[in-house]
Amino acid sequence: MLEEALREIQRGSAEIIDNERIEKLLKAYFDEGKTYTVKAGFDPTAPDLHLGHTVLLQKLATFQKYGATIQFLIGDFTAQIGDPTGKSATRKTLSASEIQENAKSYKEQVFKILDSEKTEVVFNSEWINPLGASGMLSLTTTYNVARMLERDDFDKRYKSGTSISISEFIYPLLQGYDSVHLQSDIEIGGTDQKFNLLMGRHLQRAYEIGKEQSVLMMPILEGLDGVQKMSKSLNNYIGVADEPNDMFGKVLSISDELMWRYYELLSAKSLDEIEVLRSGVEKGSLHPKTVKEELAAEIVTRFHSLENAQKAKEEFDRVHSNSQIPTDIDEFSVDGETWIAKALVECKISPSTSQARRDIKQGAVKINQEKVSDEQLQLPVGEYVLQVGKRKFAKLKVN
């Protein structure tokens, strides 16, 4: 049981510092039912979560399964500085009500994965504000510039002569201080957070709280392209709020290779179960697509429901395997006979008439499942199902 728990906790992790301590904590839990705390920090800005974020959340959920109380920290104070990892120098400060608003929306999304009973949501302004100038000053005496410059990001910027604001030096200190205040046993974060995570250990030692947190780092999840990290700006993400059909389709569009990565980092299946699937595919007794569908269904179920997942699968088969029209498509209407290219733009499935013409020329446009070849085509009064490529559909009513 302990073995199993350890294996699940280590699963997918990029690096663990002080693994022995984690083992001890778990042992104490299994033997005596003693609980412990796991901290993870989040930014209070726009909590628009995608699967990349959920990698961390799921690790937290695993910890909860094995006796942990999660300290879900919303960095409302530290957000004023901005983590140096991002180049963004200054951030706009959020008002108290905005932060509350975001926190609320965090909870809605996060508790689909985490057990709210075993989660404390905390804000770091709560203990950092009372620190005051003198508290802050004593915090800064625990570290020195040379060591601060060891941080990869600072090092590069220092050497290349790019500016580093003093306030950026404060950021890791404050994040570390959070661990002091919260008396965290373990902190988890992305690999890019290593320096900050270690700072927690350092400060816990400096403040003599009688423990040093273990650190578990998770890798950055690749996006749909399988190369770059999943992010909104690269538009290669699966959002936790995505529609079931979208979500299902997006998962199915990843490569077979990437699928195993997603299984490891996102699935709730045990490593043994996954191994069965993998060897099945290797031997040829399982079709990769079936395995991928299973993953897609699991993910849709998690963020929506089992029913939605089944529907999404049916819909997917309907549209793609049997090339039928989706059940649910946007409807538009126009007045009077309309030129096909204009109609496509009107239905928002083409960005411009120029693009629409090209698409027609390339045979990508269909009306009621019939390929259109005449780019001058006029649509008389009636109802049509327009299609561009394989994925874009719209219903149009010409009045």
Add this chain to the structure above:
RNA sequence: GGUGAGAUAGUCAAGUGGCCAACGACGGCGGACUGUAAAUCCGCUCCCUACGGGUUCAGAGGUUCGACUCCUCUUCUCACCA
């Protein structure tokens, strides 16, 4: 503060008076093949009912029959020096 280099379409990056709506790469889209996978191959990739027209190469002026290319100023970025 001084000196030098640069700013080109989603990104990178050619173009140094007309052949430029602008090479190429990546990305994206479409087609073929498929499992809406990957790989591969082919086509497209500023806008406009279009063998034509319009608006683009940081911004504003200027030179010229003609400028992304030359000149002036402005803004921003980078490198080196202090």
